[in-house]
Amino acid sequence: MTAAIIDGKAFAAGLRERVAQRVTRFAEQAGRAPGLAVVLVGDDPASAVYVRSKGKATKAAGMGGIEHRLPADVPQQALLDLVDALNADPAIDGILVQLPLPGHIDEQAVTTRIDPDKDVDGFHPVNAGRLAVGLPGFVPCTPLGCLMLLKDQLGDLSGLEAVVIGRSNIVGKPMAQLLIAESCTVTVAHSRTRDLPSVVQRADIVVAAVGRPQMVKAAWLKPGATVIDVGINRTPEGLVGDVDFAGALDVAGAVTPVPGGVGPMTIAVLLRNTLISAERRENIVGEGAL
Numbered sequence: 319m320t321a322a323i324i325d326g327k328a329f330a331a332g333l334r335e336r337v338a339q340r341v342t343r344f345a346e347q348a349g350r351a352p353g354l355a356v357v358l359v360g361d362d363p364a365s366a367v368y369v370r371s372k373g374k375a376t377k378a379a380g381m382g383g384i385e386h387r388l389p390a391d392v393p394q395q396a397l398l399d400l401v402d403a404l405n406a407d408p409a410i411d412g413i414l415v416q417l418p419l420p421g422h423i424d425e426q427a428v429t430t431r432i433d434p435d436k437d438v439d440g441f442h443p444v445n446a447g448r449l450a451v452g453l454p455g456f457v458p459c460t461p462l463g464c465l466m467l468l469k470d471q472l473g474d475l476s477g478l479e480a481v482v483i484g485r486s487n488i489v490g491k492p493m494a495q496l497l498i499a500e501s502c503t504v505t506v507a508h509s510r511t512r513d514l515p516s517v518v519q520r521a522d523i524v525v526a527a528v529g530r531p532q533m534v535k536a537a538w539l540k541p542g543a544t545v546i547d548v549g550i551n552r553t554p555e556g557l558v559g560d561v562d563f564a565g566a567l568d569v570a571g572a573v574t575p576v577p578g579g580v581g582p583m584t585i586a587v588l589l590r591n592t593l594i595s596a597e598r599r600e601n602i603v604g605e606g607a608l
C-alpha cells in the first residue's frame with residue numbers, strides 16, 4: 319500500500335486565504351484590523367524562526383502584528399507587566415507568549431496572566447477547562463490543526479480508535495479532548511506506557527507528539543491507519559518528525575509529512591483564532607466558513 323500524503327501546507331494556505339477574506343470584512347465593519355501580539359523572551363534560534371513566520375503570515379492575512387522581544391534575563395515581573403498592558407490594550411485581540419520560557423520564569427504564572435478571551439494559544443486553564451466541558455473558547459492551535467486535517471481526510475471520526483502519543487498541556491491533552499468530542503475511542507500514551515507498539519497497533523488514528531525522531535515504526539501501525547506527525551526534530555539529517563515517514567508510506571492509509579504537515583497548520587489556526595477573538599470582541603458576526 320502506498321499511503322496518501324496529507325498536504326498540511328496546502329490546507330493551511332487555504333485556511334489562511336479564508337481567514338484573510340473574513341479579515342477584510344472585519345476591518346470594514348470595525349474600522350481596524352485584528353491585532354496579534356507575539357512575545358519572545360530570549361534568542362532561541364528555533365523560536366525566532368517561528369516568531370518570524372508568524373509575523374509574516376499575520377501581515378499577509380491583513381492583520382496587525384506586534385512583536386515584543388525581551389532579553390533572556392528579563393525579570394518575571396516585567397513580563398507579567400507586559401502581559402497586563404497587552405490585556406488592557408483595545409487594539410490587541412490575541413496574545414501569544416512563545417514557549418519555552420527561560421528557566422527562571424514560571425510558565426504557568428505567565429499563561430494564567432493572559433486574559434482568557436485574548437488567549438489565542440488556548441493555554442490558559444480557563445480555556446483548557448472550556449474545552450474539557452464542551453464550552454466555546456480558544457482551542458490550542460496545533461491539536462485543532464491536526465483535527466482539521468483528520469476530518470478533511472476521514473470525514474466523520476465517530477467510533478474510530480485514536481491513539482495520542484504524548485500528554486503535554488499544549489498538544490497531547492487537548493488533542494485527546496478534541497478526539498473525545500468527535501466520539502473517537504481515545505487512548506493517551508506517554509513515557510510510562512507499557513508496550514507502545516501494541517497500543518499503536520489498534521489505532522485507526524495515530525497522533526504522535528513526543529519529540530523523538532522517527533520513534534514510531536511502520537511495523538507498529540495498523541494497515542490503513544491515518545497518521546498525524548506533530549514532532550519537530552532537528553537532526554544532522556535535517557528536520558524530521560516522530561514517525562518513520564518512509565516506512566509508514568508502505569503501511570498507513572494517510573500520513574502527514576514533516577515539514578509541510580502539522581507545522582503550517584499551527585500558524586494558520588493561530589490566525590483563525592485571532593480573527594475569531596477580534597470578531598467576538600467587536601460583536602461582529604463573521605461570514606464565510608473557516
Ligand SMILES: NC(=O)C1=CN([C@@H]2O[C@H](COP(=O)(O)OP(=O)(O)OC[C@H]3O[C@@H](n4cnc5c(N)ncnc54)[C@H](OP(=O)(O)O)[C@@H]3O)[C@@H](O)[C@H]2O)C=CC1
Pocket residue numbers: 460483484485486487488489490507508509510511514527528529530548549550551580581582584
Ligand atoms: N508542529 C507543530 O506545530 C508543533 C510541534 N511540536 C512538537 O511536538 C513534539 C511534542 O511537543 P510537546 O507536546 O510540547 O512535548 P513535551 O516534551 O511537552 O511532551 C512530550 C510527551 O511525549 C512523551 N514521551 C516522551 N518519551 C516517550 C516515549 N519514549 N514513549 C512515549 N511517549 C513519550 C512524554 O511523556 P511523559 O509525559 O511521561 O513525560 C510527554 O507526554 C515536539 O517535537 C515539539 O517540537 C510542538 C508544538 C507545535
Ligand SMILES: Nc1nc(=O)c2c([nH]1)NC[C@@H]1CN(c3ccc(C(=O)N[C@@H](CCC(=O)O)C(=O)O)cc3)C=[N+]21
Pocket residue numbers: 367368371414415416417418439459460550557576577578579580581582584585
Ligand atoms: N506559545 C506558543 N505557541 C505555539 O504555538 C508554539 C510555541 N509557543 N512554541 C513552539 C511551538 C512549535 N510551534 C511550531 C509552529 C510552526 C511550525 C512550522 O511551521 N513548521 C514547519 C517547518 C519550519 C521549520 O523549518 O522549522 C513545518 O513543519 O513545515 C512548527 C512548530 C509552535 N509552537
